[in-house]
Amino acid sequence: MQLSVWTYEGPPHVGAMRVATGMKGIHYLLHSPQGDTYADLLFTMIERRDQRPPVTYTTFQARDLGKDTSQLFQDAANDLIERYAPDALLVGASCTAELIQDDPAGLVEKMGLPLPVVPLELPSYQRKEHWGAAETFYQIVRTLCDKTRTASDPAGRRPLANLLGPTALGFRNRDDIVEVTGLLDKLGVDVNVVAPLGASAADIARLGEADFNIVIYPETGDLAADYLKREFGQPAIRTVPIGVGATQDFVREVAELAGTDPEPLLAEGLSRLSWWSRSVDSNYLTGKRVFIFGDGTHAVAAARVASEEMGFKVVGLGCYNREYARDVRAAAKTYGVEPLITDDHLAVESAIEAAQPELVLGTQMERHIAKRFGIGCSVISSPVHVQDFPARYSPHMGFEGANVLFDEWVHPLVMGLEEHLLTMFRDDFEFNDSAVPSHLGPGHSVPQEQVAEPANDSEAVWSDDAQRELKKIPFFVRGKARKNTEAFAAERGVGTIELETLYEAKAHYAR
Amino acid sequence: MNAPAALKAPAGSDCAPVLKERGQREVFCGLTGIIWLHRKMQDAFFLVVGSRTCAHLIQSAAGVMIFAEPRFATAIMEERDLAGLADANEELDRIVDQLLARRPEIKSLFLVGSCPSEVIKLDLSKAAQRLSTKHAPQVRVLNYSGSGIETTFTQGEDACLEALVPEMPVLGADAPANLVIVGSLPDIVEDQFKRLFAGIGIDHVASLPERAVADLPGVGPNTRFLLAQPFLNDTAHALTKRGAHRIDALFPFGVEGTSNWLHAAAAAFGIDAAHVDAVIAPYQERARTALAHQRERLAGKTIFFMPDSQLEVPLARFLANELGMIPLEVGTPYLHTAHMAQELAALPTGVQLSEGQDVDKQLDRVRSARPDLTVCGLGLANPLEAEGLSTKWAIELVFSPIHGFDQAGDLAELFARPLRRRDVLKV
Numbered sequence: 001m002q003l004s005v006w007t008y009e010g011p012p013h014v015g016a017m018r019v020a021t022g023m024k025g026i027h028y029l030l031h032s033p034q035g036d037t038y039a040d041l042l043f044t045m046i047e048r049r050d051q052r053p054p055v056t057y058t059t060f061q062a063r064d065l066g067k068d069t070s071q072l073f074q075d076a077a078n079d080l081i082e083r084y085a086p087d088a089l090l091v092g093a094s095c096t097a098e099l100i101q102d103d104p105a106g107l108v109e110k111m112g113l114p115l116p117v118v119p120l121e122l123p124s125y126q127r128k129e130h131w132g133a134a135e136t137f138y139q140i141v142r143t144l145c146d147k148t149r150t151a152s153d154p155a156g157r158r159p160l161a162n163l164l165g166p167t168a169l170g171f172r173n174r175d176d177i178v179e180v181t182g183l184l185d186k187l188g189v190d191v192n193v194v195a196p197l198g199a200s201a202a203d204i205a206r207l208g209e210a211d212f213n214i215v216i217y218p219e220t221g222d223l224a225a226d227y228l229k230r231e232f233g234q235p236a237i238r239t240v241p242i243g244v245g246a247t248q249d250f251v252r253e254v255a256e257l258a259g260t261d262p263e264p265l266l267a268e269g270l271s272r273l274s275w276w277s278r279s280v281d282s283n284y285l286t287g288k289r290v291f292i293f294g295d296g297t298h299a300v301a302a303a304r305v306a307s308e309e310m311g312f313k314v315v316g317l318g319c320y321n322r323e324y325a326r327d328v329r330a331a332a333k334t335y336g337v338e339p340l341i342t343d344d345h346l347a348v349e350s351a352i353e354a355a356q357p358e359l360v361l362g363t364q365m366e367r368h369i370a371k372r373f374g375i376g377c378s379v380i381s382s383p384v385h386v387q388d389f390p391a392r393y394s395p396h397m398g399f400e401g402a403n404v405l406f407d408e409w410v411h412p413l414v415m416g417l418e419e420h421l422l423t424m425f426r427d428d429f430e431f432n433d434s435a436v437p438s439h440l441g442p443g444h445s446v447p448q449e450q451v452a453e454p455a456n457d458s459e460a461v462w463s464d465d466a467q468r469e470l471k472k473i474p475f476f477v478r479g480k481a482r483k484n485t486e487a488f489a490a491e492r493g494v495g496t497i498e499l500e501t502l503y504e505a506k507a508h509y510a511r
Numbered sequence: 512m513n514a515p516a517a518l519k520a521p522a523g524s525d526c527a528p529v530l531k532e533r534g535q536r537e538v539f540c541g542l543t544g545i546i547w548l549h550r551k552m553q554d555a556f557f558l559v560v561g562s563r564t565c566a567h568l569i570q571s572a573a574g575v576m577i578f579a580e581p582r583f584a585t586a587i588m589e590e591r592d593l594a595g596l597a598d599a600n601e602e603l604d605r606i607v608d609q610l611l612a613r614r615p616e617i618k619s620l621f622l623v624g625s626c627p628s629e630v631i632k633l634d635l636s637k638a639a640q641r642l643s644t645k646h647a648p649q650v651r652v653l654n655y656s657g658s659g660i661e662t663t664f665t666q667g668e669d670a671c672l673e674a675l676v677p678e679m680p681v682l683g684a685d686a687p688a689n690l691v692i693v694g695s696l697p698d699i700v701e702d703q704f705k706r707l708f709a710g711i712g713i714d715h716v717a718s719l720p721e722r723a724v725a726d727l728p729g730v731g732p733n734t735r736f737l738l739a740q741p742f743l744n745d746t747a748h749a750l751t752k753r754g755a756h757r758i759d760a761l762f763p764f765g766v767e768g769t770s771n772w773l774h775a776a777a778a779a780f781g782i783d784a785a786h787v788d789a790v791i792a793p794y795q796e797r798a799r800t801a802l803a804h805q806r807e808r809l810a811g812k813t814i815f816f817m818p819d820s821q822l823e824v825p826l827a828r829f830l831a832n833e834l835g836m837i838p839l840e841v842g843t844p845y846l847h848t849a850h851m852a853q854e855l856a857a858l859p860t861g862v863q864l865s866e867g868q869d870v871d872k873q874l875d876r877v878r879s880a881r882p883d884l885t886v887c888g889l890g891l892a893n894p895l896e897a898e899g900l901s902t903k904w905a906i907e908l909v910f911s912p913i914h915g916f917d918q919a920g921d922l923a924e925l926f927a928r929p930l931r932r933r934d935v936l937k938v
Contacts, residue, residue, distance in 0.1 A: 001560075001586045001587060001588055001589060001592055001599070001602040001603065001605075001606050002586070002587045002589060003584055003585075003586055003587075003606050003609055003610060004563075004566050004584060004585050004586075004587050005580060005581065005583075005584045005585075006566075006570050007563060007566045007567055007570065009563075010563065010564070010567040010571075011562065011563040011564045011567060013564075014564075014567065033540070033626040033658070033659040033660045034536050034538060034540060034659040034660065034663065035538070035539055035540025035541075035542070035568065035626070035658075035659025035663075036540075036564060036568075036659065037535070037536070037537045037538065037539075037890060038539055038540075038543075038568045038571055038572055038890070039567075039571070040537070040889075040890030040891075041571060041572075041888070041889035041890045042571055044889065044890050044891070044892065044893040044894060045889050045890075045892075045893065048893060049893065049894075050893055050894060050896075050897030051894050051897065052890065052891065052894045056535060057535055058535070059535050059536045059659075060660065061659075061660050061661075062629070062658075062660040062661050065630075065660065076535070079534075079871075083871060094564060095562035095563070095564050095626070095627055096562070096564075096626035096627050096630055096659075096660070099593070099627055099630045099631060100630060123590070124562060124563065124564070125562065125588060125589050125590045125592075125593060126589070126590050128563065346580070
């Protein structure tokens with residue numbers, strides 16, 4: 001058993017729902033107890049979908065267990081086929097149905113249903129949501145793709161690529177598809193099929209007609225891409241175009257596979273991020289401490305942008321999905337930080353507290369953590385909440401995506417000019433500790449006063465003078481100043497922290 | 512699973528026959544109740560023994576994760592817990608130790624059963640006994656089931672309160688008569704009711720649950736209790752078995768319901784009705800004023816209740832009788848005719864009641880009736896709005912203070928707001 005307060009990922013059948021809900025004409029029959037229908041609200045409320053997910057739940061109850069739950073399942077299958085007439089049917093079990101072992105796959109096989117059926121085996125007690133989505137998409141591709149339909153003679157046509165990985169409830173998937181499709185068009189490459197999001201069974205059938213695959217979300221697209229490589233020999237591009245540098249890499253890789261010239265696009269298509277970052281106002285971004293946590297793909301991508309394109313200092317990097325931990329470990333090494341691989345949000349919270357970042361890039365969990373600490377936060381990865389499905393066009397991928405990243409990451413920070421003013425007027429009543437920075441607006445709580453008590457294992461005592469001076473330091477860097485000073489004092493065996501100790505420590509830790 | 516069931520009129524009512532349906536039920540399970548129960552009982556912790564789905568359900572239904580460490584969590588079962596029950600019990604003990612070490616302020620711990628724990632027959636009552644002995648006297652360990660196979664949404668609260676009944680102190684035959692208000696109410700509402708009962712002249716009034724599990728009221732043959740919520744069948748039964756007497760009344764929604772509820776209690780304590788009228792008159796007046804604002808907007812409007820919280824019948828009675836709305840269908844997951852007899856009699860004649868659900872068929876009826884307002888769960892609201900039908904999220908009715916005189920206007924406003932919004936928007 002694992003003690004869990006909040007979870008980053010749902011069970012694997014929710015991953016299957018993300019695939020089914022994103023597709024057209026696919027229905028998912030889920031053997032499940034009453035109550036599992038809660039998952040519908042993820043799509044109708046968080047993503048504001050205007051249709052119910054195409055999922056029929058058997059919603060068995062205790063009184064059904066003694067009787068025939070498999071009959072319930074078969075009746076539900078017949079009813080849904082009559083009502084919804086789907087092009088293909090996914091069948092599977094949620095965690096409880098897995099335990100009663102009705103064998104949905106065997107049941108529908110016996111029924112001889114008049115449509116393609118994709119049985120899903122998603123072990124609920126071992127795997128999680130992303131894996132469930134990846135496995136479901138893979139099984140759909142395996143069952144529904146037409147092995148006789150392969151790429152035609154490349155002469156006289158533009159190269160064709162599939163975009164794999166986006167799903168319903170995916171973070172910025174809607175806009176990233178538009179952005180990547182636009183990039184490919186400028187490179188002279190056409191999109192054959194985007195899947196699973198927006199794809200029908202007929203679209204899956206013609207996946208083999210593409211020259212290569214682009215996995216824009218490896219967490220959900222990798223398994224299918226591996227299969228397509230084996231089956232059709234399609235190579236896959238796994239560079240995720242998040243940030244200017246990664247987008248340039250992506251453009252070059254696509255051009256190489258497609259045999260087109262990337263240079264005109266690279267010459268024209270630089271993001272505004274490059275100039276925004278070089279302009280003098282952005283000087284204040286230099287060395288801002290940033291903590292990054294999310295799914296492996298988005299966390300690694302964000303770290304590169306933060307470090308190379310914003311001039312931030314990466315002080316923490318991690319992911320919640322172990323399947324992609326290897327990439328995160330490698331990236332963490334280049335930034336000189338310990339990789340944090342965990343799905344325990346309390347562990348993430350302590351890591352953030354210890355790292356004392358000025359900005360957190362994370363999921364909705366980290367947004368809540370950062371809010372409690374009074375630190376700015378921008379969301380870069382699933383799981384996300386309703387506000388992270390914006391009405392406006394706001395991709396994270398491609399050159400426009402880089403513009404969006406600049407805006408979204410700078411917005412939660414104290415602005416450059418404002419930071420100077422805070423220093424200048426820190427004793428002014430409007431700039432005192434209880435006046436929250438204007439960009440946070442009303443409703444943000446003032447961070448709690450932490451001056452009085454020395455930090456955990458520190459023996460040093462603060463003199464009155466030093467403590468008064470500490471209070472004058474803007475609150476958002478005060479914690480760090482205090483910690484550094486105490487560490488400095490401990491290192492030198494200083495018993496009482498005087499005014500001078502504070503400034504000596506400041507000089508010592510100056511970066 | 513969709514075989515038509517025989518229609519049967521509930522005893523002693525003048526409603527149309529109840530439509531009983533069995534099919535896909537688009538409802539929450541009883542675990543959802545933890546969201547409001549843990550806010551109410553501030554010394555209690557709720558540990559769901561279940562799967563990742565259970566953990567995901569609670570955080571999704573709660574919508575926002577406002578608390579760093581809420582007073583609930585899930586012990587997520589893994590592959591090896593399913594291999595042998597002995598190991599599962601050991602694991603559970605380890606998790607509880609870990610939890611109590613981390614949260615030493617916890618005084619009561621509820622082990623909450625789930626679908627998977629029920630199916631593998633993990634005996635949480637034995638586990639609760641074992642852990643109670645181990646952690647006594649600091650922590651009392653109780654258990655109930657919030658599983659979807661056993662409970663529908665608000666029935667989770669019923670199961671939780673039922674588990675508290677054996678913990679209530681014994682009051683003897685010589686104890687003074689006391690009144691227990693049964694059902695988790697927001698503190699502000701509970702305090703209003705206690706002030707009203709004091710004004711009426713009932714002295715010993717307590718709630719089940721109180722704000723701390725440690726303050727559970729006593730129960731005995733001189734105890735009378737009033738249900739504040741219509742979904743507390745098993746709790747009422749358990750209280751009756753301990754000698755307490757249920758006071759039959761309308762549920763305290765709107766002026767009519769609240770007046771009837773208070774009068775019924777006063778009568779049970781031998782207090783003169785004229786005195787009660789005098790005490791509650793200003794409150795009734797205030798509530799009527801608040802309702803008048805909404806009546807204009809709601810009168811003559813049709814409403815369709817999808818089954819959700821079992822609050823549907825009393826709410827339909829309130830909306831029909833005090834605001835002039837026309838209930839087209841009142842769906843409820845379960846219809847407890849005994850506790851609901853007065854409510855059913857107070858409903859306008861000919862209202863279609865339905866019990867249980869076959870969601871696809873019920874949505875067909877919604878589409879064909881095109882009600883002005885449909886009360887439904889979060890999974891259905893936006894899809895119906897997209898079809899041009901105004902909706903009210905049922906879950907808000909469980910999370911918001913809606914009982915009593917001073918909330919009557921707010922309750923009406925919850926139904927009026929979607930209609931007002933529809934009229935305001937020009938996009």
